[in-house]
């Protein structure tokens with residue numbers, strides 16, 4: 426069999442490129458910027474596989490890649506896949522599950538602590554030389570310990586967040602998920618809660634559900650109206666789970682106390698997005714999985730998937746919806 430041809434549409438460590446090169450002929454984008462669409466369409470026209478991050482896989486892209494067997498995502502989320510189209514065209518799609526759970530859970534806690542204890546504002550206060558002997562009441566925060574944490578989406582990341590909350594911060598943890606998780610409830614002493622009741626009673630609401638047709642704008646004007654005025658919303662999953670217009674309204678009109686965000690409806694965030702001017706929101710640039718070792722392991726896993734799939738074999742992390 427000829428060596429398969431693959432395209433690496435994102436800059437990755439050279440060592441991983443070398444691994445791919447042992448099995449496949451590869452071309453790469455290699456720059457830190459996002460690959461322009463025409464360049465990508467051009468490059469994948471004779472390829473068996475492509476490895477990428479966040480680029481939409483739809484009819485238009487697949488029309489330019491008649492030989493394509495596999496799309497290997499360098500991410501756990503795969504909301505960039507049009508699963509119906511991929512299924513119909515017999516294209517395999519993979520993700521990198523299980524690697525980032527603790528890394529994202531750590532960042533969620535960073536967002537909880539920064540939002541509740543005004544850590545970012547306090548840092549600017551000191552660096553701007555505003556610290557005097559007068560006690561600054563504006564920097565008074567909200568307790569995290571012993572408060573109620575509501576987690577929406579109790580997968581592996583949700584479980585890792587619940588563990589930190591329960592064991593480290595003595596929080597009362599409630600969760601909402603499509604399926605109940607009796608084992609997690611028993612092991613960690615957390616409680617299942619109906620969606621509306623969680624929205625109404627949580628001090629912190631953490632969104633960790635995947636983006637699907639059912640979770641698009643799950644948190645909208647109606648949900649913000651039900652939240653405690655002292656609630657803090659944390660989103661580290663996908664931006665479109667929250668209607669950003671409703672979030673801006675809730676933050677500007679004190680319907681909630683604050684928010685900690687790693688994700689947005691449009692990424693990178695637009696310079697005209699009101700969120701960047703609102704003081705009671707922490708805005709991070711989608712860095713949930715962003716530690717060197719986690720990213721390296723994700724790229725390595727994506728490379729294994731790419732190589733396997735480009736030979737027409739079933740890769741280890743074929744997403745469940747595409748398993749035949």
Ligand code: DGY
Nearest residue numbers: 499500501502713714
């Ligand atoms: C993931 O892997 O899904 C992270 O959110 C990075 O995109």
